[in-house]
Amino acid sequence: MLTLQTTLRAIALEEPATIRVFERFHLDYCCGGRRPLAEACAEKALDTTEVLAALEEATRGSDAVERDFTQATPTELIRHIVQTHHAYVRSELPRLLPLAEKVAAKHGPAHPEYFQVGINLRQLGAELINHLAKEEMILFPYIEALEASRNGNGNAPHACFATVESPIQAMLHEHEAAGALMEEMRAATNGFTPPADACPTLAGLLHGINDFERDLHRHIHLENNLLFPLAISMEKEAMIAQ
Numbered sequence: 001m002l003t004l005q006t007t008l009r010a011i012a013l014e015e016p017a018t019i020r021v022f023e024r025f026h027l028d029y030c031c032g033g034r035r036p037l038a039e040a041c042a043e044k045a046l047d048t049t050e051v052l053a054a055l056e057e058a059t060r061g062s063d064a065v066e067r068d069f070t071q072a073t074p075t076e077l078i079r080h081i082v083q084t085h086h087a088y089v090r091s092e093l094p095r096l097l098p099l100a101e102k103v104a105a106k107h108g109p110a111h112p113e114y115f116q117v118g119i120n121l122r123q124l125g126a127e128l129i130n131h132l133a134k135e136e137m138i139l140f141p142y143i144e145a146l147e148a149s150r151n152g153n154g155n156a157p158h159a160c161f162a163t164v165e166s167p168i169q170a171m172l173h174e175h176e177a178a179g180a181l182m183e184e185m186r187a188a189t190n191g192f193t194p195p196a197d198a199c200p201t202l203a204g205l206l207h208g209i210n211d212f213e214r215d216l217h218r219h220i221h222l223e224n225n226l227l228f229p230l231a232i233s234m235e236k237e238a239m240i241a242q
């Protein structure tokens with residue numbers, strides 16, 4: 001139950017999605033979290049109505065409405081993927097990586113699986129940042145140009161590869177590698193379940209990685225199952241038309 005009398009720690013443990021809100025308002029939910037929300041807000045001169053509304057919004061989740069992309073054009077898909085999923089990866093990694101380091105330092109000695117989570121997350125982050133850059137700089141512009149040319153806006157694009165299937169194959173392999181790293185973290189943490197005595201930082205990290213995985217699955221689904229097949233068929237059509 002979310003009230004002004006609930007402690008920040010209790011809210012964060014009950015609803016880990018609220019941790020983002022605490023971070024946004026710079027409210028300490030961890031070491032200094034054993035006090036009522038009203039007191040913490042008063043100290044920072046925060047509007048309690050605004051903070052409560054943001055906390056409630058976070059607990060409702062942001063993915064209640066799933067958009068249907070099956071009729072979307074390649075360019076619409078690309079815009080959505082970059083603005084939603086690539087932006088999410090870029091905003092979540094700098095938040096999750098320091099949390100993972102903090103958790104590894106505090107809990108790693110007794111629970112080596114948290115060292116492993118830190119290593120996996122760092123590797124995943126480094127690989128994903130490169131992956132997004134390749135999509136945004138090479139593959140996606142080519143697909144957009146293919147679509148523009150099909151619609152009569154310009155010539156068929158020149159590429160540094162024989163067919164779009166080559167970079168797509170590379171992206172598919174990288175998706176599998178990312179999925180395998182997520183899977184390792186999931187297995188090491190019992191499905192991202194915090195232990196009964198977890199501190200809010202650990203609960204927040206596991207919740208954050210769980211959300212990250214969910215977003216990655218949607219992201220990869222849009223690319224593997226919708227965008228890439230559309231790109232391959234557009235290129236084939238363009239070759240036949242030549």
Ligand SMILES: [Fe+2]
Binds near residue numbers: 081085086132135
């Ligand atoms: Fe992507």
Ligand SMILES: [Fe+2]
Binds near residue numbers: 131135175
């Ligand atoms: Fe991708």
